Amino acid sequence: MKLVSYEQQGKPHFGAIVGDRVIDLTLWSAECAKADSSVLELPVKIEDFFEEIDRLQASLKAVVGAFAASGKKGARASKPLSEVKLLAPIRRPPKTICVARNYAEHAKEAGLEISPIPILFARFSTTFVANGDPVYVPTVSDDLDWEGELAVIIGKNTNGKRLTRDEAMDYVFGYSIFNDVTVRDYQFRVTQYTAGKNFRASGPFGPVIVTADEIADPHKLDIKTTLNDEQMQFANTDTMIYDIPTILENISEFVDLEAGDVIPTGTPAGVGFKRKPPIFLKDGDTITVEIPGIGSLSNPVIKEGKD
Template structure:
């Protein structure tokens, strides 16, 4: 089972996709897929709705797929969490997770247009495993306790502007928070339906050329550790999204640094979590 949201931006309706590809309307169970839904045992209620055979089928032809979680309270990101990406960035492997934030309104649907910011010459790509928080987490006792608050997993595209991020002073956030800079989806896969989130292949193509090909088994700081660590510094709330880092293969680390331009097409996928496709346009 996968959870998704369908419809035009700002008017999405909740839906559930079953393993045979059928899609059903969840509007009778919840007005949206958000933190409230997750905190109130929403995934179990969605499963019960599917099993009851009472949910109406959704015709998805020509319908936009939105981000599978309504605007999160916060998007927390882990930088340099693959050793090969740290190396290509010319930076040391961190001894503690490197944390930064993205503005929540960067989140868009998996196939929505991504805008190159005005004045940008270094817009870059990053495929990442996204963790969606399902319960409040504060001062978790251990990395193992993280499993209790993880609702599920998503494909997340942490689009970045490297000049804004690294050459304009201050924190990384302004190179990460430009509009449309975090496509998520196509769906949210419940945590108990992902056999091992620590062994998922991530891939990304630009204009048909494979640029990134990694695996979450190579994370420096594992998923449980990240969630536990973050809970020591901030309260994690239902609906929050955590981007766990990207493997090597970004433009910044390549010969010639082939940053994204208007008209480029980026495609990305993670095993079992679905695929995304975005075309770049000038803001």
């Protein structure tokens, strides 16, 4: 399944993409529940779905499957994708925990050591940017850089459990794309990454969540980042230093994972600040991250305050 949040009458709605249409899962699940009492109505917001994922996940699968089989009968509960404004898939996840320096070539280009354990930092959901919406070059810095990444979406609460590698993948709900846009001078002013990683409108995320059953192996995915159609980054997730089970095992040592958590897994080599000369995002640019099987996340770049 490909799940989305989309705008309807100025508010976020929970949807799924089937073919070239976006289903209103709240409306369509209500229709399905009339014909099948085992189907539960789905909430308006995806965040509420993750709050009750254990109770609602079977109904989600049934509802999407019913729409796919319905043909024209389901059309009134959907819109053409071309007419829908997609939002960040989860606008307010419980947590966003990012992994730094997870590709050896990226650590090498940055002149930094490979850590013996995953390096983690937090992102705030207020920084999220939907596909097609602008990333801002802040007024206080011109050192705005890109970092294309695979994002893991958590689907089960650990509830105090420390995961082992063998069970970690059972907690993965799906995958998305994240662009960990970074203000480099703020990142390196101190040893903590927080400021440089949390500027306004600096976290492109989306456009969809693809459920784990549709990704044969998340450790065999190409990641490509292009700046104005020129390739900047290209790598495969099989070159990550820490695979997804290791990352989730490590995080669960100290904090509970919750359904709906977003875990960007690190960026490959090819960022701008280590190029000679350095390249930074500027007003008028377009930055795009692509992962086959998930899609393309593309954002214009504008100077803060220009819009």
